[in-house]
Amino acid sequence: MPKTKKSKKSKKIKVSKKIKLNKIKSKPKTNVKFSEKKINQSGVEEKPEIKKIKKQPSEKRLYNLKDFVVYPKHGVGKITGIEKASIGEIEIHFYKIFISKEKLTLTVPINQQSKLRPIASINQINKCVSILKSKPKIKRTMWSRRAQEYDQKINSGKIYELAEVVKDLNKNTDIIADQSYSERQLFEKAYERLKSEFEAVLNVSSEDVQKKMDKALGRTQIAEQPE
Numbered sequence: 573m574p575k576t577k578k579s580k581k582s583k584k585i586k587v588s589k590k591i592k593l594n595k596i597k598s599k600p601k602t603n604v605k606f607s608e609k610k611i612n613q614s615g616v617e618e619k620p621e622i623k624k625i626k627k628q629p630s631e632k633r634l635y636n637l638k639d640f641v642v643y644p645k646h647g648v649g650k651i652t653g654i655e656k657a658s659i660g661e662i663e664i665h666f667y668k669i670f671i672s673k674e675k676l677t678l679t680v681p682i683n684q685q686s687k688l689r690p691i692a693s694i695n696q697i698n699k700c701v702s703i704l705k706s707k708p709k710i711k712r713t714m715w716s717r718r719a720q721e722y723d724q725k726i727n728s729g730k731i732y733e734l735a736e737v738v739k740d741l742n743k744n745t746d747i748i749a750d751q752s753y754s755e756r757q758l759f760e761k762a763y764e765r766l767k768s769e770f771e772a773v774l775n776v777s778s779e780d781v782q783k784k785m786d787k788a789l790g791r792t793q794i795a796e797q798p799e
Contacts, residue, residue: 635651637651637653638652641669641690641691642691642729643678643680644729645727646676646678647769649671650669650670651669652677654666654667665683666681672768691772691773692731692769693773696732697770697773699732700734700735701784701785701788703735704785704789709736711740719754722737722762725762726761726765734762734765737759738785767781770784770785
């Protein structure tokens, strides 16, 4: 008697397995596309032609003539032209950007405009002023390492990082002995970059911007001293 029960169970298992396999096999195949073969008159299969797209991959144009933009390695510039040129069979569109502080004209392809950023907003300028007013961070690492970090921040194109460099390297003094040559160079580079963006955003004179920044840095007394 126990033998017959086992045989019945095994038969049921086998039958159920067969049903499942049949169900799997009966499923229609989907998402399969067959490419049509082209055969010429001589009966030889023709290979499809691969055509190269002769267009410049471009991003959406964000800037217009006379717009101020920031190019990370050079600072604030003004778009003086939107031009095009043909290189081979490809038509390239690009911006002409004049960096007044360096008397330099840059040519930036429109499809590489991710390197550019628009100038800061009034709110961002106000945040920069509050950064300049805050206490500088004192780092104990070697100057060579700190100098490299400051240089990276200056060339990052990020306005808050630029303000931090100005704040950290500000000595509240014009005495050369209190600041090394490389420190002074980095401070002046960051200071001028930040100042030029303040000028472009606030649309005020260089003197007014300098007064605003020096007041935030606590350098007002230095500015007032006779030369």
